[in-house]
Amino acid sequence: MSGEPDDRDGEMAAQLKRGEATAIESLYDRYGRLAYGLALRILNDRNAAEDVVQDAFLGVWRNAGSFDVSRGSLRNWLLSVVHHRAIDRLRGTAKTRREAQLESIERTAGMPDPWEAVALDLERKQILEAFQQLPEAQRLTLELAYFRGYTHTEIARQLNLPLGTVKGRMRMGLEKMRSFLQARGVTP
C-alpha cells in the first residue's frame, strides 16, 4: 500500500523542482501502483494504462517547476494528471465506437485546483468509504462520469433517465461524499 502524502512528498517535490531525476523514481516507487491502478480502472487496457502512466510521470517531470507544495499533495497532482490523460485517451478512442456523438471537450480547461483545499493527510480508506456509502444511483453516476468519461447527456441516454435527474445525482453524490468526509475531519 502506498503511503499517504507527507514530508517525503515535499522532499520529492523539492528534488523534482531541482531537476533531480531520481525523484521521479521515488515518486514512481511510491505512487506508481496507485497511478497504474487508476489508469487501468479507467482504460481497462494494460498497454494503454502503461502509456498513460508513463506520459503522466513525464508530465509531472516537465511541470514540476510549477508545483507548489503548499497548495496540495504531489500525489493528488500526479493522479489528477493520470485521470485526465486516461479520460482523454478513452474519449479519443471510444469516439468512433460510440453511436452517440461526443462533443469535443476541452479537458484541461475549466477546473479550479482540486488540491488547494485538501488536507495532505487524506486517508484513502475514508475516501473509499465516502464513495461506497453513496446511494447506488449516485455512485453509478459518478462512476460513469469520472471513470468512464461520459457526459451528462450520455449518462442520461444510457440509463434512460431525464437529464435533470443525472445532473442532480452528480451534484448530490459529490456533496454527500464531501459531507461524509467533513464529518470525519478528512476535508476542511
Next chain:
Amino acid sequence: MTMTHAEAEELLGAYALDALPEAETRRLEEHLAGCPEHAAAAAELRTTQSLLALTGDEVQPPPGLRQRITQAIAANPSQSRTAAGSAPADVVPTRRGSRLPRWAPRRAYLAAAAAVLVSLGVGGVIGYQLSASQQPLVYTFQGDPTRAPGAEARLVYLKDRRQAVLTVSGLPRLTAGHIYEIWLIKGGVPVDEGISADPNGNVAAAISGDVPRFDQLAITVEPGEQQLPTTTPILIGNLRTSSA
C-alpha cells in the same frame, strides 16, 4: 445566451465531473466569472471530484515501466527545469528549458482565463488586444488558411498571475508520431512552450511569464518535441498591437 443562476445551479455537479459538453462548459464559466457563490461551490465540488482518484485499488505496473520512464527522462535532458525560485522575471530566450506550468495541472488559471475569455466576448480580430489596462489581455488568432483552415486560438494573459492561457480548436488531425508544439517568439527567436497530442485537434495550455513581451505566438506540427521549430507554423499570430 447568458446562463441564468438557476441553470448554472443545475450544472455545477456535471461541471465538477467534467461531464459537460464544451459549449455548456463555456457558458457556465462565463457565469462563474461573475458569480462568487457558484464559483466557490464549483471549487468545492471539484475538490471532492479529485478524491475519486483515490477510491481505486493499487495495481502493480508491468516490470519495464519504471525503466521506460527513467530512460525517457534521461533521454530528454532538455526537459530539466530550472531550480525552484528561479521563475523568470524576464522570459526572453534564456527561459528555454525552463518548463514552467503549462499543461493540465494549472486548472485554476485555465478556469479563470476561460471564464474571462467568454465574459469579454472575444471577437475574431487577429492579435488584437481587446481589454483595458487593468483587465486580462485577450488575443485571438486564426490558423493558416492552407495548413490549418478553421483553426482558432485564444490567448488570455492574466497580469496579476503572470500567466497566460491558450486554447486552440480545429487544428488539423495529427498523423502518427507527431505532436503540436507551441512557441513564443521574440526577436525572431522561438521559445518552446510545450507540446500537445490531442487527437481531436484541440490544445489547452497554461504559459508562465510575461507573455505580452513576446512578439508572436506560433504552433507547429513536429515529429516529437523539438528545441526549435522544424516546420512552418500552422498557426501564427502577433502578440503586440501595432501601437505597442
